[in-house]
Amino acid sequence: MANNILHLLFFFTLIFSCCLKKTLVYGAVEAAYHVLDMKSLVPASTCSVSTKGFHGMQIVHRYGPCSPLGRENSPPDSRQILIKDQARVRSMNSLTSNSKYAIHGEGIVTADSFPPQALTLFGRDIGAGNYVVKAGFGTPKRDFNLIFDTGSDLTWLRCGSNGYQPSESSTSINAKCNSGPTCPFNVNYGDNSSASGYFIRDYLTLKLSDMYSDVFSNFYFGCGLQISPGFGSADGLLGVGQSGNLSIISQTNQMYAKVFCYCLPGSHSSAGFLLFGIEAQRTCKTKTTTPLSRNPNSPAYYYVNLIGITIGDQRLDISSKAIMDSGTVITRLPSPVYSALRSEFMKFMSKYPRAKQQQDQLLDTCYDLEGYGNVTLPNMVLQFPKLQVNLDPSAVIWKERESDSQVCLAFARNDDVPDKLTIIGNHQQRTLKLLYDIGNNKVGFGIGGCAN
Template sequence: MANYTFLHPLLLLLVLLFASHEVEKRYAWGRELVHLEAISLTPATTCKDHTNGRGLTLAHRQGPCSPLAANRQSRDSGLIFLRDQSRVHSMNVLGESPALPTGDHGENARLPIRGGAAPGAGEFVVTVGLGTPKVDLTLIFDTGSDITWTQCEPCPNCYHQQDPMFEPSKSTTYSDPQCTESDCPYSIEYADGSHSSGYYIQDLLTLTPEYQFPNFIFGCSQNNSHNFGVTAGVLGLGQGRTSLISHISSQFSNIFCYCIPGSESSNGYLLFGMEALRNCQTKNTTPLIIDQNNPSYYYVNLVGIAFGNQTFSLSSESPPPRTIIDSGTTITRLPPSIYSAIQTEFANYMSNYPVADPLTKLMDTCYDLRGQENVNLPEMVLQFENTDVRLDPSAVVWRESDAQVCLAVAPNRKRPDLVIIGSVQQQNLNILYNIQDNKVEFGNGGCGN
């Protein structure tokens, strides 16, 4: 630390005031303004590991941390947002009518033939092991799907995946589940036109060497559309009775937590049970709302959004919108009136920066930040029932390039009564789902930029 003992008192005062100003400038985190260094908007080309050995690694499917790196291509935002629109369309449609019955799992179960939201939209993947000897498979991480499935040999109509395809006949722990159908068929028809079908089997699931689950029931797919990239299938983390969480509830008590990384060059984590509680439990809780018509989704009560100098009430909307937290949606969807007010507030804060061309129809409020050493962004706070959640600065914008940085929320014009909180707004948060106690908890995440 510098020694100011021999400075003139007036000079010393000036030095201290300047230092105080610099600290305030660098670390400002008030309701009105967040100072974000421009370098943090630029994703690195190498992977930064923030898991510290915790749980399963959660990685962006197109980033340098992805286990699909052998087939990794540069980020295609057009494709990401096409998938995102399909996902939102699916959720909008499912929200209009009751879902098909999910049935029970386990002995004498009637396993489901059902519909669901488009899972191919999910931008994050995890790797689990199936069978004996274990086959590692990279699956789309999806909190909006119940069924876990992977492509299996023989497969008459499968797409190309990076991992070796699972062959039940080569696993010494494979068996057929008990169900009312002779061959246990499953079929998922998604609202965007994608599909997966095959039959159910049961085999050993390996999450980590310490956590293995015999007789895990999953879909063995033999007929798929080509909407899933080079992943091996989907890991269903919804709260329905056929999901992964339900199957492993005896060990983990229907509790899990994840942290979505703040950039494609970082990884996050997925934790279960006591490990989730140790790393993610907080006092910032909001009730988990159960919808019997759509039991897979995680509904919460979002009553308002504080953004910059303004607070926008959702509870005053008519009717008040329902809110889903969803890992498979990329950018948050809001009622058009709320979106318009946030867009105006964002434009006010960004008025000192040059306007850039719209990135897509979804994100049409963009700015050119080339040459900026730091960027002033309004802070966003999600006001849930019982708790406020202050979002990470990276959750406010989508950076396509330094020349095109856009507001990362969009209007849900088809369903103004449905809010979907997407993965961008969940970045760097620990989100703990405690299904047995019907609550969701939020904390500062450990998977930084």
């Protein structure tokens, strides 16, 4: 009898310990925090990227030491970046449609020009947080430094003496239009910046590795003649949005089957990559994916269903369609969700001194870590259907200035739109391998950095 009781006690102990272990794993208690060296948040002054053996098109931060734009004089401070970031979010909140251009047969037919409240994409006034890629155009090929943007479906270049010159390319052809011998384009952005010109058809060259490139002989893009000053020294824009047959996704569909992958670097002094097709699948292959959708009111954007955020050992349930956007810096959450996240973050950070709140500051939960060599941060996981994504520790916080020790929770509330739009920004995407399979309406998230 005593032996039977002991056996029963042993059995129930096993059940209890097993269930407890499952609870700990689900709640992420065993990995509820990270210890981050404060020195790792200070950007390096030199580029640490080696191009040898690198696959794909390199993505670098526009104002980092790896930038081909020469850092455009001096980069804006973090407060300026966040002000510009908020302007982009406002324009996204008011966006109704992106492109009204389409390819028909042998030419391009335009409907109306872009709407006046289109995307605020880049420039010293808005896009300090954006990323740059290099692509080749024309014959002989010339490389141009383009802003990488998943929220736009039109690629355009600066034309003229300091940019792309159709007369110097033996394969350049003016795109036909039903309204005349040339086909004009006009893009207006939310900060009143603009670009206009006409459409060109020419060769596009995308780098796969040191040895190989893919060439597309009939690629349509805008030749920009009137460019407002706010665009800085970037040569144009590489639109990687999913709508319209003028997007790079549609124009390369026969070779790449609407599949691409990118990884944004974890620091300003390193590089990420952009890949298409089979190479994208091979490099960014993930075991699990989550559904990808689109909104007819903003068809270029990539939407996913964000169902929760785990911070430390606490899961916050959400039901929100979220835009994956490479051009927004800080992730925006509906106000109730942000308030809950902020509350949990403050509990976790209670041992650190709070920083003084500045008026009209976007990030409202900041700490003064003067004298702290390391900081213990909560682990953060984004929850999607069938998929959990661990954020890089540096993606949880935002360092206010290079010269001081103030850090803030790198999330913000989005109060500018009635339908509680959620935007997953590029600061939270850093070091993730994002694999988009548009034809099958799914996206995968790979962790572990941008080494490929």
